[in-house]
Amino acid sequence: MIETTKQQLVSAASRLLDAGGQEAVTLRAVGERVGVSHNAPYRHFSGRGALLGAVAKRDFNMLKQAFDDQNSANDSPEAALRGSAAALIAYGIEHKARYRLLFSDPQLPSDAILKEAAFDSFKAFSGIVARCQQHGALPDVDTVSLTGVIYATIHGAIDLEISGRASGAKGLGSVEATASLLFDLLRNHGATGYSATRPTLAIE
């Protein structure tokens, strides 16, 4: 399965994000990796922003898949929730610049297609939260609002971590510990040694 030039450009941009962050993704560097000139990308994307948007769309789809996989692989809804959180955290830690592109970059031009991909991944996560509520593992409040709290907490913890804000002498635990504490508190202080299924991510 060989990649088209367009797909190669997206892959090259993803690798450059991992290697050197946003600033490393210049059209000249992307072109060089693929073996085309620095303005060949304009034949496939309207500009640098649209290329980054394509990276984001691809990763949103992979995250949705990871959430769906957790949902299928775990009989316990709480295990699916913790496993999904772990998958998102792993993605953030291992692909900092890409995580920020998807969840934190205000410049990212989001067309309808990208918005849909982002919403689909959110829906998959939200569905797991709803399952937890039905099993009594999470409080019985409005599902979307509750998902908002959980999503915000995990995102905030990841973002503070990968932006270096948590590394100060703040004594903050790992991102996993923060997420785990939230889940425990939402279960009414029922601290457990619970361990979710180890997440697998099909992201290069």
Add this chain to the structure above:
Amino acid sequence: MIETTKQQLVSAASRLLDAGGQEAVTLRAVGERVGVSHNAPYRHFSGRGALLGAVAKRDFNMLKQAFDDQNSANDSPEAALRGSAAALIAYGIEHKARYRLLFSDPQLPSDAILKEAAFDSFKAFSGIVARCQQHGALPDVDTVSLTGVIYATIHGAIDLEISGRASGAKGLGSVEATASLLFDLLRNHGATGYSATRPTLAIE
């Protein structure tokens, strides 16, 4: 009280952040606002990054002051907590690019002085959390870890909001609603119509 050239450069950078975001803060635009050449800033800062660091330090100090003010103005610890959250949220909404600079920009060069300013504001917030725990308004777990959860949630909600990620058809409530729901849930589902002292921010 006239500003020194150095202070004028910091103020100009802050206003440019508010008006046009990070990309609008070019040394040429900063210099023009102050009435100096585009490389005059190098006489006061080691470069663009250090100038932005000075903006961040100033704002961290103002936020610490806002938290301390909330702590003094409210007899109820929970009112101080909700007021501090509201102050942080208001700063984020009204100064999006500056908020991101302080709490989310991985490029921001953080020397020891800036780290200390950031830590001091975190400590002020953490002290309010501790007061809430003593009054039974928050669960009796490790204070720093609990502050980490609360801080992550508020930061995550603000960041998703100002990066446009919450505006999709996700049905998410306002940032205030997300923070308020967290506080309610941490009090064991005790939903209240609680209203904190309106925060005031001494930020231009």
Add this chain to the structure above:
DNA sequence: ACCTGAACACCGTTCAAGT
């Protein structure tokens, strides 16, 4: 339909020079 090379406007930074 897809790509190239030159060119343009813009940027951060450096440096020699001025007061």
Add this chain to the structure above:
DNA sequence: ACCTGAACACCGTTCAAGT
């Protein structure tokens, strides 16, 4: 001590031209 103007390397983007 503080500032200026020219210059450099780099960038995204545009455009005329090639196949």
